[in-house]
Amino acid sequence: MFERRLVHAAGQFELPTLGGFGRRIFFRKARVGGWGILRAWAVLRGWVFVLLGVAGFMMAGSARGQSSVTLGWNPSTGSGITNYHVYYGGVSHTYTNVVSAGAATNVTITGLKSGATYYFAATAIDYLGLESVDSAEISYTLGSSNTAPVISGIASQTVNVGTAIAPIAFTVSDAQTAASNLTVTASSSNSGLLPNGNIILGGSGTNRTVTLSPVAGQTGVATVTLTVCDPTLCASTNFLLTVNAVIVPGLPPPWQTANIGTVGVPGSATIANGLFTVQGAGNVSGSADNFRFLYQTLTGDGEIRERIESIRNGGSGGIVGAMIRENLTSGGRYALMGVTPAGAFRWQRRSSTGNGTSSTKSGSAILPNAWTRVVRSGNTFSGYKSSDGVNWTLVSSSTIGMATNIYVGLAVASGSTSNLNTSVFTNVAVFDTFASTNVMILQ
Numbered sequence: 130m131f132e133r134r135l136v137h138a139a140g141q142f143e144l145p146t147l148g149g150f151g152r153r154i155f156f157r158k159a160r161v162g163g164w165g166i167l168r169a170w171a172v173l174r175g176w177v178f179v180l181l182g183v184a185g186f187m188m189a190g191s192a193r194g195q196s197s198v199t200l201g202w203n204p205s206t207g208s209g210i211t212n213y214h215v216y217y218g219g220v221s222h223t224y225t226n227v228v229s230a231g232a233a234t235n236v237t238i239t240g241l242k243s244g245a246t247y248y249f250a251a252t253a254i255d256y257l258g259l260e261s262v263d264s265a266e267i268s269y270t271l272g273s274s275n276t277a278p279v280i281s282g283i284a285s286q287t288v289n290v291g292t293a294i295a296p297i298a299f300t301v302s303d304a305q306t307a308a309s310n311l312t313v314t315a316s317s318s319n320s321g322l323l324p325n326g327n328i329i330l331g332g333s334g335t336n337r338t339v340t341l342s343p344v345a346g347q348t349g350v351a352t353v354t355l356t357v358c359d360p361t362l363c364a365s366t367n368f369l370l371t372v373n374a375v376i377v378p379g380l381p382p383p384w385q386t387a388n389i390g391t392v393g394v395p396g397s398a399t400i401a402n403g404l405f406t407v408q409g410a411g412n413v414s415g416s417a418d419n420f421r422f423l424y425q426t427l428t429g430d431g432e433i434r435e436r437i438e439s440i441r442n443g444g445s446g447g448i449v450g451a452m453i454r455e456n457l458t459s460g461g462r463y464a465l466m467g468v469t470p471a472g473a474f475r476w477q478r479r480s481s482t483g484n485g486t487s488s489t490k491s492g493s494a495i496l497p498n499a500w501t502r503v504v505r506s507g508n509t510f511s512g513y514k515s516s517d518g519v520n521w522t523l524v525s526s527s528t529i530g531m532a533t534n535i536y537v538g539l540a541v542a543s544g545s546t547s548n549l550n551t552s553v554f555t556n557v558a559v560f561d562t563f564a565s566t567n568v569m570i571l572q
Contacts, residue, residue, distance in 0.1 A: 201235040212254040277362040278303035285369040296338040306359040308335040319351035383425040390459030393546035396421030405554040409541030417459040424538030433537040434502035438553040443470025444544030449552040452540040466501040466512035468494040476512040
């Protein structure tokens with residue numbers, strides 16, 4: 130068993146979540162008018178249960194007149210929640226009343242006494258009838274003159290992937306609390322596109338700003354929620370952030386292409402009739418790379434494989450092949466299973482950002498029957514070679530710590546910053562191993 134206690138800050142109350150894994154869980158039976166907690170063990174054959182807690186509980190608006198109050202809470206993060214209960218009474222932790230909110234995350238309680246102080250707590254109930262422990266308690270005195278703060282709205286934002294977003298201005302105010310004492314928080318509905326840590330709040334007093342930094346190379350939609358709180362009440366505003374893929378002529382989504390690092394001659398990439406033609410100068414070596422990359426994003430485990438049809442105008446330091454890369458900076462960590470213009474299979478990798486490259490040769494590659502493959506499983510990256518795309522030989526595996534969101538694609542470097550290597554690939558396939566589904570295959 131374990132208990133996780135969440136934080137309480139700025140008018141938003143997070144509650145403990147109590148759960149059980151394996152064959153035992155806690156459940157309770159409650160009685161109104163002072164809680165009697167019955168903790169019992171239930172043996173559940175072949176099931177894994179977690180007793181869920183409400184994710185948060187807060188005053189979500191001002192008192193309505195003198196006899197009602199509206200309460201709101203964040204939904205439980207678990208599945209199977211069918212109902213929420215709000216318990217309340219005139220004495221702390223002694224609740225004489227209960228209101229069912231159903232599946233809603235807010236409720237208005239009426240029939241309250243003006244001038245009285247009430248104490249509230251919420252619980253979540255799942256489809257089996259199991260009820261969570263209480264949220265953290267909050268109190269409110271009816272007839273108080275406090276009203277909720279005000280936050281201005283923000284228009285939806287639409288940008289192309291890789292485009293910087295300037296700080297967005299908004300205002301906050303409160304009739305009873307100085308703007309400098311209001312607390313503003315932000316959250317995102319899509320952590321893969323816009324993690325909460327990539328939302329930066331700025332400004333002071335009435336005039337505030339929010340700066341959004343989507344994850345590099347990610348596209349999609351996120352709902353951004355800004356919440357302003359005074360000591361007891363909160364108000365929120367939402368807006369959409371849409372990050373669109375840039376449609377590159379000759380490249381079907383989700384493929385993108387870019388020069389990594391500084392090259393003397395810009396490269397290019399096209400896809401037509403199953404042929405992936407990539408031109409690139411530069412090198413993949415040392416502590417900083419410069420080459421042409423045809424890529425798409427991948428989350429978690431997966432792999433890329435391809436067949437190298439031809440290599441033209443490659444120098445002695447050149448290499449082409451399948452690459453998994455942590456980011457699009459020149460010193461980023463990567464794993465590359467490729468073929469040199471001289472006709473040798475090579476396994477290359479950089480295990481630390483900005484550090485040198487390690488390289489292992491592994492026999493001869495005879496074009497056009499040279500296939501390479503890179504597989505990620507956690508922090509283990511493996512390079513394979515093949516002469517037919519069916520029977521694969523493991524060249525080597527390396528431990529490389531990479532982020533969850535990565536880039537997979539085809540790397541082309543001529544060995545010289547002033548000469549373009551033109552390489553043609555076929556049978557290119559990207560797989561999402563985690564989901565056991567084929568994300569993209571073009572042959």
